[in-house]
Every structure is written in C-alpha cells, then in structure tokens.
Amino acid sequence: MIYFFDGSKAAFLTAFLLAYRDEDALLTTGSHQLTLGQKSVFVRADAQKAARCEQRLLQFDEHCMRDLDLLLRSGEEMRGQTAFLYFRMIAARKRPVRGELAENAVADASECIRRVKLEAHRLKGFVRFMECASGALYAPLSPDNDVCDLLLPHFCARLPHIPFVLHDVRRAKAAVWDGAHSFLAPLGEAEIVLAADETAWQSLWRQYYASVNIPSRERIRQMKGYMPVRYWKFMPEDPSAAIGDLPFAARNASDAAAQDGAPHPRGSLQSPPAPRRP
Amino acid sequence: MFDFVRPPWYTESMIAQETLRILTESAKYDVSCSSSGSGRRNEGGIGNGMPDGCCHSFTPDGRCVSLLKILMSNDCVFDCKYCMSRRSVDVPRASATPEEICELTVDFYKRNYIEGLFLSSAVHISPDHTMEQLVRTVKLLRTRYCFHGYVHLKGIPKADPLLVSEAARYADRMSYNMELPSEKSLKLLAPQKDKESLLLPMRQLRRERDVFRAEKRKGAFLPAGQTTQMIVGASPEHDGQILRLTESLYRVTGLKRVYYSSYTPVVEDALLPAVQSAALREHRLYQADWLLRFYGFDVEELVPEEEDLPLDVDPKCAWALRNLHLFPVEVNRAPLEMLLRVPGIGGRSAQKILSARRYTALTFEHLKKMRVVLKRARHFITANGKFYGEKNTLAVRGLLAAGEREDAGARQLSLFDTPAALSAHTGEL
Numbered sequence: 001m002i003y004f005f006d007g008s009k010a011a012f013l014t015a016f017l018l019a020y021r022d023e024d025a026l027l028t029t030g031s032h033q034l035t036l037g038q039k040s041v042f043v044r045a046d047a048q049k050a051a052r053c054e055q056r057l058l059q060f061d062e063h064c065m066r067d068l069d070l071l072l073r074s075g076e077e078m079r080g081q082t083a084f085l086y087f088r089m090i091a092a093r094k095r096p097v098r099g100e101l102a103e104n105a106v107a108d109a110s111e112c113i114r115r116v117k118l119e120a121h122r123l124k125g126f127v128r129f130m131e132c133a134s135g136a137l138y139a140p141l142s143p144d145n146d147v148c149d150l151l152l153p154h155f156c157a158r159l160p161h162i163p164f165v166l167h168d169v170r171r172a173k174a175a176v177w178d179g180a181h182s183f184l185a186p187l188g189e190a191e192i193v194l195a196a197d198e199t200a201w202q203s204l205w206r207q208y209y210a211s212v213n214i215p216s217r218e219r220i221r222q223m224k225g226y227m228p229v230r231y232w233k234f235m236p237e238d239p240s241a242a243i244g245d246l247p248f249a250a251r252n253a254s255d256a257a258a259q260d261g262a263p264h265p266r267g268s269l270q271s272p273p274a275p276r277r278p
Numbered sequence: 279m280f281d282f283v284r285p286p287w288y289t290e291s292m293i294a295q296e297t298l299r300i301l302t303e304s305a306k307y308d309v310s311c312s313s314s315g316s317g318r319r320n321e322g323g324i325g326n327g328m329p330d331g332c333c334h335s336f337t338p339d340g341r342c343v344s345l346l347k348i349l350m351s352n353d354c355v356f357d358c359k360y361c362m363s364r365r366s367v368d369v370p371r372a373s374a375t376p377e378e379i380c381e382l383t384v385d386f387y388k389r390n391y392i393e394g395l396f397l398s399s400a401v402h403i404s405p406d407h408t409m410e411q412l413v414r415t416v417k418l419l420r421t422r423y424c425f426h427g428y429v430h431l432k433g434i435p436k437a438d439p440l441l442v443s444e445a446a447r448y449a450d451r452m453s454y455n456m457e458l459p460s461e462k463s464l465k466l467l468a469p470q471k472d473k474e475s476l477l478l479p480m481r482q483l484r485r486e487r488d489v490f491r492a493e494k495r496k497g498a499f500l501p502a503g504q505t506t507q508m509i510v511g512a513s514p515e516h517d518g519q520i521l522r523l524t525e526s527l528y529r530v531t532g533l534k535r536v537y538y539s540s541y542t543p544v545v546e547d548a549l550l551p552a553v554q555s556a557a558l559r560e561h562r563l564y565q566a567d568w569l570l571r572f573y574g575f576d577v578e579e580l581v582p583e584e585e586d587l588p589l590d591v592d593p594k595c596a597w598a599l600r601n602l603h604l605f606p607v608e609v610n611r612a613p614l615e616m617l618l619r620v621p622g623i624g625g626r627s628a629q630k631i632l633s634a635r636r637y638t639a640l641t642f643e644h645l646k647k648m649r650v651v652l653k654r655a656r657h658f659i660t661a662n663g664k665f666y667g668e669k670n671t672l673a674v675r676g677l678l679a680a681g682e683r684e685d686a687g688a689r690q691l692s693l694f695d696t697p698a699a700l701s702a703h704t705g706e707l
C-alpha cells in the first residue's frame with residue numbers, strides 16, 4: 001500500500017501508525033506513479049493519533065523528534081520512506097538506533113540528515129543580504145531542503161538590531177526577524193527598494209572578490225566542490241562571471257532551482273505578511 | 279515598514295574602489311583564512327563569533343573567502359625580497375583611514391559577505407606608527423562601531439610591546455609571520471627582520487594570555503590564539519626542517535596553526551627562484567601538520583630532518599608503507615589511535631566505525647554502506663577477518679600513487695569530512 005501524506009509532522013505520524021505493520025508500505029509526499037493493482041491512500045493529519053504516536057516514539061528515543069524534523073525538511077523525493085524505515089526500526093527495537101550505521105535504514109536516514117544540516121551550515125556563509133532603503137536586509141535563497149527558518153537563530157544572534165527577511169523563493173515563504181520577533185510567513189513575490197548605496201557596496205565586494213583571487217593557481221573543480229554552482233545565482237560577486245561566464249541555465253544544478261527567478265530589487269517590500277509562529 | 283536609523287556617528291566614508299584594489303591585492307598572499315576559534319558574543323551592536331568558523335565564498339583558485347583581508351597601507355619602509363610592497367619596487371601606493379576600514383568591515387559583514395576582518399599592514403613610516411594605526415582601527419571597530427565579529431590582526435615586528443598588549447585586548451587572533459624557516463634565509467631575504475623580532479612578541483602574547491586566563495580577568499584576550507605563516511620554496515630548507523620548526527612553535531609559543539604558502543614569484547630578484555613552487559608540496563605539508571596536531575604522530579615518524587615529504591603518496595600512506603608490519607588491522611578490534619593511522623580513514627570515519635561495531639561485526643559491505651572510503655584503506659585493514667587489499671608493497675605504493683593522480687584537482691574533496699573543515703588548507707586525511 002502507498003500512503004500519501006502532505007509532508008507535515010502530524011501527517012507523517014498518523015501515516016506511521018497506519019503503515020507500521022504493513023510489510024510493503026511506502027510513505028511518500030510526492031506524485032508517485034502507481035502500478036496496476038497497487039493500492040494507495042491519502043492520509044490526513046489526525047492530531048490525536050499523531051500525539052499518541054509521538055508519545056510512544058519518544059519513550060523509545062527521547063531525541064527522535066529532532067531527527068524527524070530534519071528528515072521532513074529534506075528535499076529528497078524519498079524522504080517520507082527514509083523517515084518511515086528509520087522510525088519503524090526504532091519502534092521495532094524499542095530503543096535509539098542512531099549509532100547502528102551498518103543498518104540500511106539508519107545509514108540512509110543519517111545521510112539524509114547530514115545533507116540537510118550541511119546545507120543549513122553552508123547557507124550561513126552563502127546567504128547574501130541586500131540593504132533596503134528602510135535599513136532592513138533582504139536575502140533571496142533557493143535551498144534544496146526546507147531550511148530557511150533553521151538559519152534564523154544564527155542571524156538573529158549576530159544582527160539583533162537589524163530587521164531582515166530570508167526569502168525562500170522556491171517554497172514561497174520567508175523567515176523574518178522584525179527586530180523583536182522571528183516568524184515564518186508565506187511570501188510569493190517581494191518587491192524591495194534598495195538603499196541608495198547598495199549597488200556601490202556590491203561593486204566594492206565584486207572588486208574585492210576579483211582582487212583576492214590568484215589566477216595562476218586556478219582550481220575550479222575545488223571551488224565548485226566547496227561552493228556548489230546552485231548557490232551562485234544570488235551572490236553579487238558572481239562567481240560564474242569570474243570563471244568565464246557560464247550561460248545562466250548551466251548555473252542551476254537542479255530543475256527546481258532553474259524555475260525560480262531572482263526577485264527584482266525595485267518597488268517596495270509590500271504588505272508585511274501576517275505573522276505565523278513557526 | 280521597518281525603521282532602522284543609521285547610528286549618528288556613521289560618517290559614510292566609503293573607501294575608493296582603486297584604494298581597495300591596491301590594499302587587497304597585496305594582502306591576498308597571506309594564506310591564513312580561518313575565522314574559527316572565537317565564540318565572542320554579541321553585546322549590542324553587530325556581529326558575533328562562530329567557533330567553527332565560516333566560509334562565505336570561494337574564489338576560482340579554490341580558496342575560501344572568510345575574512346576581509348586588507349592592508350592599512352602598502353607603503354613600506356622595509357625591503358623584503360619576496361614582497362610586492364617592498365620599498366625598492368615601483369608600484370602604486372595607497373593607505374586607508376581607520377574609518378574607511380571600519381565602515382567597509384561593518385557594511386560587508388551585515389550583508390553576510392564576510393565573517394570579519396583580517397587587518398595587516400606594510401611597515402609605514404615606522405613599526406610603532408604602523409602598529410598604532412592598526413590598534414586604533416580595531417579599537418574603533420570594537421568600541422564605536424560596536425562590532426563583535428571576528429578580527430585577526432597582523433603584528434608588526436619591532437613595535438612597542440605595550441601596543442602589542444593593547445592590540446590583543448581587541449583582536450580575536452594575532453599573527454607574526456615567520457615567513458622563512460631559518461635565520462639564515464631570513465637574513466638573506468628579509469634583512470630588516472630577524473627571528474627574535476618575531477618570536478619575542480609571540481612569547482609575550484602567550485605569557486600575557488596565560489596570566490589573563492589564570493586571573494580570570496574580564497573581557498577577552500586573543501580568544502582564538504596566535505598563528506604564523508611560512509613561505510615554502512623561496513629558500514632551500516627541507517620539509518623535515520620546516521616541520522620540526524612547526525612542532526617546536528606549537529610547543530613553545532602555543533600557536534593554534536601554522537600556515538604554509540607556496541612561493542609565488544611576484545617580483546624578480548636574483549636571490550629568489552623564478553618559478554612558482556609546487557602546490558602539491560604545500561599540500562603535503564598541510565597533511566603532515568594535520569597528522570601532528572590531531573592524529574598523534576610525531577615528526578620523527580614522518581620525515582627525517584634533511585629530507586622532503588614524498589610527493590607521490592600522502593604522508594600517512596608513506597608512514598604506513600614503511601610500517602607494513604603493523605598492518606593489516608582488524609576494524610572490529612583496532613583502538614581509535616590505530617584506526618586513525620590507517621591511510622584513508624579520517625576522524626569522522628573512525629568515529630563511525632567505533633559506533634557501528636558496538637552492535638555488529640563489521641564487514642566490507644557495512645563499511646561501504648557507511649561511506650567509509652576504502653580505496654586506500656583496503657590495503658591496510660581486515661573486516662571481520664577478510665582482506666581485500668594488495669599484499670605486495672610495491673604494488674600497493676603504485677596503486678596509492680595512481681589513486682592520488684586520479685584525485686588531483688579534487689584532491690581534498692574525497693577527504694572532506696566535516697563542513698567546518700572546508701578550508702583548502704586543512705590537510706585533513
């Protein structure tokens with residue numbers, strides 16, 4: 001049986017209860033192609049069932065919900081199933097299984113979690129803010145995994161007095177710090193008015209980036225390994241131009257990344273979205 | 279919707295593009311790029327430290343951009359032969375004001391371009407004058423601009439010890455660059471510097487830091503410690519000598535890191551080689567340095583004093599090939615220290631093995647699944663009694679060297695263990 005769920009934690013836990021004893025269960029959030037005769041069900045979140053399931057799992061492993069949160073943030077197609085197999089093992093063994101890396105289910109889940117964390121870590125460095133006329137900072141990003149609110153504590157701690165918006169343009173949502181509160185909000189298109197000297201700072205940064213490179217030691221493979229091409233498009237230093245201008249399409253590693261365009265820094269940051277606590 | 283008013287003291291002194299170019303082009307050969315080691319907290323204002331460090335960009339030469347590396351001035355009264363800012367060459371000269379540096383730092387920082395500032399300078403007018411300017415800038419940055427991000431300050435040799443102490447109260451890290459691995463080369467190539475002018479302030483800072491900590495005084499005193507840098511290939515010293523100096527620096531001055539920089543000819547001089555020294559040699563030194571710091575190796579085990587590290591295989595492989603009687607080791611039983619000595623097994627893999635083997639007897643299949651890279655390691659381990667490597671030493675060396683060639687270019691990527699170790703200069707293996 002295939003169990004479709006919406007990717008939320010509550011729906012996952014509800015589906016988990018249903019699927020736990022089903023040997024051929026497949027949990028998925030995507031558009032899975034059904035083969036002839038295959039049965040499927042769409043599982044809606046049931047708050048009570050989910051809470052019961054969570055309680056039970058926490059008895060076996062008190063840290064397992066942290067893992068689930070990270071697994072469900074993954075952009076991988078198979079994240080539902082990866083999480084399912086991992087949690088089924090916790091439930092079967094009635095104890096934490098995190099260290100048992102020789103097991104497929106654990107190895108896959110830990111790899112999936114590692115990727116989500118790695119992206120969040122990388123973005124702490126690769127995010128680029130632009131300054132708006134109001135003094136607020138705005139950064140568009142297009143991460144593979146749903147991590148934009150994971151970055152909030154990091155930036156709140158270092159920019160406590162400056163409001164900022166981390167805009168996940170792929171998922172049309174934003175993590176916002178208004179100087180006093182942080183929250184997640186849906187945000188489709190953002191129109192922003194840049195501060196008068198923003199372009200001048202960007203061009204100083206481009207100058208700096210060009211000056212510190214040592215052309216006689218070119219190592220582009222290494223550069224791309226550390227800073228994957230899919231992160232380049234929101235960087236004012238424009239690394240692709242620095243290595244001889246690739247066509248824009250080639251800068252996008254995945255199709256999804258190719259879809260979302262860079263927002264146009266013009267106009268004004270319209271109607272602040274209604275606050276919704278994450 | 280937001281109203282963030284610029285602080286009243288903000289003077290809007292944006293540095294000129296050309297000044298920035300001159301002052302950063304001459305600073306780029308300082309290879310130290312790390313922004314790690316400081317957990318400085320935000321106390322109102324902007325910025326904080328990130329103890330693991332953070333890379334913000336990478337340039338086409340594969341190096342990480344973490345700090346704004348800039349000189350206050352490139353107008354030097356010294357005449358070091360290898361340097362493009364030396365007195366006797368005719369190049370455009372520029373200097374920046376403390377305000378220009380501070381504003382550049384804060385504006386780059388808040389846009390998340392950088393993790394902080396690496397401020398250095400040529401010896402402008404005199405060592406004391408230069409050091410004064412540096413200290414003034416960092417103090418201004420910390421107090422008036424309320425900047426709590428990372429600051430690495432380069433020490434100027436022969437400056438007043440009082441200025442050195444004051445600098446340490448505001449910077450996260452300081453460095454005096456040895457540049458050349460022996461007194462003799464220093465005399466020849468950097469006539470105004472000598473070993474003592476570099477070692478004295480290093481020892482002074484270590485002493486004062488110890489006192490500061492022992493007395494649990496308020497504030498900070500170089501939370502990220504000291505580092506130094508050596509140019510490799512400009513002078514005739516062997517890797518064996520360089521690594522012995524490194525080891526003694528770690529011991530005597532408590533340095534956090536020694537950086538190595540392949541010599542790149544930027545000026546012509548009869549005393550200097552005309553060709554760039556091999557990047558691979560620099561890489562081998564980083565690997566050996568990593569073995570000294572983290573894997574419990576002793577310099578005597580790695581290379582004799584009058585020799586260089588082999589280029590065809592990495593220093594850990596070379597050591598293992600000389601000590602084949604210790605291998606193969608059984609991954610299910612070997613202690614951590616021994617696992618770390620297996621070529622191809624790094625810190626992260628060793629930890630994974632320790633964790634997983636508590637539950638089951640590990641086989642090669644398991645290791646693969648756990649993403650332990652076996653290309654090199656398989657010649658040196660057994661898994662559950664099975665050996666899949668090559669027994670003949672010569673053949674092993676050939677295979678290891680061939681593997682190295684395949685990896686060239688992406689050299690460090692296969693060894694990439696933790697995101698924090700992103701620097702091209704770590705040498706982890």
Ligand code: SF4
Pocket residue numbers: 354355356357358361362363364365399400401468
């Ligand atoms: S002191 Fe020597 S190395 Fe430093 S800037 Fe002057 S000439 Fe160059």
